[in-house]
Amino acid sequence: MTKQEALFSYTLRLGDNALILGHRLSEWSSKGPLLEEDIAMTNMALDLIGRADAMLKYAAQVEGKGRTEDDLAYKRGERQFLCNLIVQLPNGDFGYTIARQLIMSAFDLCLYEELVKSKDETIAAISAKAVKEVKYHLKFATDWTLRLGDGTEESHQRIQKSFNDIWMYTGELFEMNEVDAILIKEGIAVDLNSLKARWKKIMTEVLLEATLTVPADAYMQTGSRKGVHTENLGYILAEMQYLQRAYPDAKW
Amino acid sequence: MESTNNLEKFQTIIDADTKIEPKDWMPEDYRKHLIRQISQHAHSEVIGMQPEGNWITRAPSLRAKLILLAKIQDEAGHGLYLYSACETLGISREELIDQLHTGKAKYSSIFNYPAVTWADIGAIGWLVDGAAIVNQISLQRTSYGPYSRAMIRICKEESFHQRQGYEIMGKLALGTPEQKEMAQDALNRWWWPSLMMFGPHDSDSPHSGKAMTWRIKRESNDVLRQRFIDKTVQQAEVIGLKIPDDKLKWNEAKGVYEHGEINWEEFNQVINGNGPLNKIRLANHISAHENGAWVREAANAYAAKQKKEVLVA
Numbered sequence: 001m002t003k004q005e006a007l008f009s010y011t012l013r014l015g016d017n018a019l020i021l022g023h024r025l026s027e028w029s030s031k032g033p034l035l036e037e038d039i040a041m042t043n044m045a046l047d048l049i050g051r052a053d054a055m056l057k058y059a060a061q062v063e064g065k066g067r068t069e070d071d072l073a074y075k076r077g078e079r080q081f082l083c084n085l086i087v088q089l090p091n092g093d094f095g096y097t098i099a100r101q102l103i104m105s106a107f108d109l110c111l112y113e114e115l116v117k118s119k120d121e122t123i124a125a126i127s128a129k130a131v132k133e134v135k136y137h138l139k140f141a142t143d144w145t146l147r148l149g150d151g152t153e154e155s156h157q158r159i160q161k162s163f164n165d166i167w168m169y170t171g172e173l174f175e176m177n178e179v180d181a182i183l184i185k186e187g188i189a190v191d192l193n194s195l196k197a198r199w200k201k202i203m204t205e206v207l208l209e210a211t212l213t214v215p216a217d218a219y220m221q222t223g224s225r226k227g228v229h230t231e232n233l234g235y236i237l238a239e240m241q242y243l244q245r246a247y248p249d250a251k252w
Numbered sequence: 253m254e255s256t257n258n259l260e261k262f263q264t265i266i267d268a269d270t271k272i273e274p275k276d277w278m279p280e281d282y283r284k285h286l287i288r289q290i291s292q293h294a295h296s297e298v299i300g301m302q303p304e305g306n307w308i309t310r311a312p313s314l315r316a317k318l319i320l321l322a323k324i325q326d327e328a329g330h331g332l333y334l335y336s337a338c339e340t341l342g343i344s345r346e347e348l349i350d351q352l353h354t355g356k357a358k359y360s361s362i363f364n365y366p367a368v369t370w371a372d373i374g375a376i377g378w379l380v381d382g383a384a385i386v387n388q389i390s391l392q393r394t395s396y397g398p399y400s401r402a403m404i405r406i407c408k409e410e411s412f413h414q415r416q417g418y419e420i421m422g423k424l425a426l427g428t429p430e431q432k433e434m435a436q437d438a439l440n441r442w443w444w445p446s447l448m449m450f451g452p453h454d455s456d457s458p459h460s461g462k463a464m465t466w467r468i469k470r471e472s473n474d475v476l477r478q479r480f481i482d483k484t485v486q487q488a489e490v491i492g493l494k495i496p497d498d499k500l501k502w503n504e505a506k507g508v509y510e511h512g513e514i515n516w517e518e519f520n521q522v523i524n525g526n527g528p529l530n531k532i533r534l535a536n537h538i539s540a541h542e543n544g545a546w547v548r549e550a551a552n553a554y555a556a557k558q559k560k561e562v563l564v565a
Contacts, residue, residue, distance in 0.1 A: 023309060029308055030540060033547035035298065039328045046325065158546070250430070252316055
């Protein structure tokens with residue numbers, strides 16, 4: 001694998017995570033428990049899809065085959081996507097979405113705070129913007145984890161169950177392959193192992209304050225780094241890509 | 253007490269074009285009229301998120317998706333300012349939502365039509381927001397201060413919405429034959445309902461009399477409708493689309509477009525609950541509200557605990 005191929009794969013991975021998590025959050029439009037929360041979720045979706053747009057634009061440039069960010073978002077199939085499994089999971093109830101958001105926002109904060117120092121200037125610039133946004137996302141998810149964890153008996157049970165159910169998808173966030181090895185050597189990518197302790201610390205502090213139990217690290221799901229995804233991704237793409245696929249000659 | 257003295261003083265303030273503020277004396281009917289109108293407007297913003305939200309996950313480019321998300325977010329924000337403006341009249345958001353759910357409060361009937369294709373997102377921005385903005389510009393001068401200020405803020409964002417819709421339509425109209433057909437079809441379906449948004453003809457408008465005297469409403473339904481038609485016909489010509497009205501023609505003497513008769517039977521049917529989506533739009537809102545009940549209860553319980561802790565400390 002060349003450095004260019006590794007960089008293409010790495011930027012796709014970052015772009016796809018933002019795109020698919022943004023897609024899931026955007027599904028909350030008109031479904032939020034309060035109008036304020038509806039706005040907050042759409043706002044996070046906007047940030048994430050904006051980040052995906054920037055990252056995929058860069059991926060297309062790195063690839064150098066004349067593709068655009070829209071070609072990458074709208075014309076790749078399931079096996080070519082590199083997003084983590086966790087972002088593909090259906091929204092569930094509000095608590096499940098919050099649990100997923102806390103996990104992802106804490107992970108993104110750890111990741112992008114390091115990527116700001118990347119030797120790749122474009123990644124560093126996109127990361128600087130991402131850090132500002134992710135801090136807000138993390139605050140939103142933290143506030144709601146506290147309210148639900150330490151709210152009513154029902155909300156406590158619901159969000160605890162959400163964390164228990166989703167926990168097996170967290171291990172995969174830290175998996176690395178040849179792409180990471182090449183780019184870490186170049187000072188472009190981050191060693192994901194080095195983020196794990198800080199991520200766990202954030203999660204533990206929030207969950208304990210919310211009177212919740214941190215689930216045990218049992219068996220973890222895997223697959224996305226090899227493009228083997230959940231069954232959900234196919235449906236997401238079928239919906240997202242429908243117009244571009246149905247009218248291949250059209251420009252929008 | 254609605255003494256003659258109070259009423260006269262109130263009308264003097266109105267006639268001088270000074271704003272009525274929440275703590276000022278106002279006739280009960282003025283308050284009721286405003287609550288009905290502002291809440292209907294707030295509910296329209298919120299229910300209006302549904303037809304467009306229907307296309308977020310299918311928007312055909314990342315740019316289009318970002319713009320649509322931002323637009324829907326603006327509408328939710330407009331709903332919030334309007335609920336706040338309405339709350340200054342002594343009614344709570346919970347009561348307003350309850351009135352929506354029981355059918356006591358209405359929302360704009362236009363949102364009971366389906367957004368069938370992507371071109372409908374263009375048509376909604378161009379025509380529906382275009383019609384709304386004509387009405388809202390006029391309402392910037394409404395006599396109730398909080399409502400007027402909300403309108404000024406909203407108008408700034410609505411003009412971006414209208415341009416966004418027109419841009420989508422323009423792109424489609426100049427695109428492949430299939431795209432152009434999609435654009436024309438959306439215009440055909442949304443044109444007449446957009447004209448209905450201005451309400452019945454002046455001769456048949458039940459709420460207009462007092463609303464004009466109190467300057468809640470500043471211009472009549474027919475005047476506003478005509479302004480919308482004159483502006484939009486030209487915009488359609490620029491992008492090569494045809495307004496679906498065979499009787500539409502320029503009246504040189506009056507300097508306006510004459511138009512065919514609006515189907516008031518359809519208008520009345522949709523207002524009275526028989527539009528394609530009345531039941532579904534409302535059911536979606538009720539279901540989101542009910543599904544969120546446990547979340548709101550948790551937030552209240554948590555806030556109460558925090559307050560207690562502060563008191564103990």
